[in-house]
Amino acid sequence: MSQFSHTPVLFQESIESLKLAKGSVIVDCTLGLGGHSKEILKQIGKTGKLIAIDQDEDNLQNARKNLSEWEEQIVYAHDNFGNLRQIFKKHKIEKADGIFFDLGISSVHLDQAEKGFSIRHSGPLDMRMDRRSSLTAADVVNTYAEDALNRIFWEYGEEKFARKITNKIIEHRKVKKFERTDELVDLIESVKPKVRWGGGHPAVLVFQALRIEVNRELEVLKKGLEDAINLLAKGGRIVVISYHSLEDRIVKKLFKKYFSNCHCPSDQPICNCGWKAQLKKIGKLITPSQSEIKDNPRSRSAKMRVSEKII
Numbered sequence: 001m002s003q004f005s006h007t008p009v010l011f012q013e014s015i016e017s018l019k020l021a022k023g024s025v026i027v028d029c030t031l032g033l034g035g036h037s038k039e040i041l042k043q044i045g046k047t048g049k050l051i052a053i054d055q056d057e058d059n060l061q062n063a064r065k066n067l068s069e070w071e072e073q074i075v076y077a078h079d080n081f082g083n084l085r086q087i088f089k090k091h092k093i094e095k096a097d098g099i100f101f102d103l104g105i106s107s108v109h110l111d112q113a114e115k116g117f118s119i120r121h122s123g124p125l126d127m128r129m130d131r132r133s134s135l136t137a138a139d140v141v142n143t144y145a146e147d148a149l150n151r152i153f154w155e156y157g158e159e160k161f162a163r164k165i166t167n168k169i170i171e172h173r174k175v176k177k178f179e180r181t182d183e184l185v186d187l188i189e190s191v192k193p194k195v196r197w198g199g200g201h202p203a204v205l206v207f208q209a210l211r212i213e214v215n216r217e218l219e220v221l222k223k224g225l226e227d228a229i230n231l232l233a234k235g236g237r238i239v240v241i242s243y244h245s246l247e248d249r250i251v252k253k254l255f256k257k258y259f260s261n262c263h264c265p266s267d268q269p270i271c272n273c274g275w276k277a278q279l280k281k282i283g284k285l286i287t288p289s290q291s292e293i294k295d296n297p298r299s300r301s302a303k304m305r306v307s308e309k310i311i
């Protein structure tokens with residue numbers, strides 16, 4: 001066991017939705033510490049195979065320790081799920097029987113101040129899940145033009161005080177560049193009126209926005225999901241847990257595209273697009289129970305969608 005922990009979200013619900021069988025080939029696109037993968041491995045048995053992907057090398061290595069019992073059945077990929085096609089090609093996998101996404105960061109990211117994701121523990125303003133990539137949150141805050149910063153806070157954080165926060169950052173960085181998370185947290189606290197803080201921390205939305213920009217989260221989600229749908233075998237399930245509305249919107253929209261039998265413009269009387277539905281919807285949107293939220297408050301925003309490949 002590694003020293004870090006992460007409580008898997010919607011555990012039973014996601015495992016059941018994957019419809020696991022002995023000998024299945026399953027892809028965990030967001031391995032984390034391997035909480036879901038451990039159960040997947042138990043259920044697919046000795047003849048099954050798991051492709052375990054994570055762009056954070058520390059998490060991947062810690063998961064490897066947690067899953068050492070199944071070492072021979074696992075193909076590890078320190079990679080981005082945006083490269084799913086290349087990962088399949090490299091490991092000579094044609095189709096998978098199940099593909100799982102548990103998006104975003106893990107508790108480990110929030111608990112390790114040096115990763116720069118935490119609002120409560122001071123650390124370098126970093127936020128890269130993959131340390132091989134070059135752009136950090138400090139680069140974004142210190143070098144992006146005013147309009148670009150404002151757009152990121154507004155679009156990726158849905159932050160109502162985006163303009164005010166941006167103006168203050170621009171003023172501040174003329175005198176001193178941002179290096180640490182708490183410098184940014186202090187600035188946001190000084191800009192947002194206390195009455196508008198509500199239940200959450202006032203810096204949550206800006207931190208979310210920066211994380212999305214640094215890790216290109218929405219762009220890779222669109223690509224990874226679309227490739228996953230195409231790499232799924234007939235009858236295979238795709239299960240996605242998302243944690244904020246921007247992610248969930250992408251999942252919902254993309255699934256809808258593949259549920260449809262026609263992509264012709266709505267005013268065209270006769271269909272000639274030749275498109276065939278590739279997915280069917282399985283069940284309704286699933287969210288954590290009150291008791292899960294009570295035991296693991298970090299699960300509170302989770303939303304799970306499930307689909308099955310039909311051709």
Ligand SMILES: C[S@@+](CC[C@H](N)C(=O)[O-])C[C@H]1O[C@@H](n2cnc3c(N)ncnc32)[C@H](O)[C@@H]1O
Pocket residue numbers: 006007008009029030031032033034035036037053054055056059079080081082102103104105106107129220
């Ligand atoms: C919510 S955690 C997964 C937790 C895991 N299900 C468990 O129970 O331990 C998400 C993980 O996905 C990884 N991740 C996020 N986006 C990724 C991407 N685009 N490609 C590969 N890994 C990604 C993060 O580094 C993190 O370790």
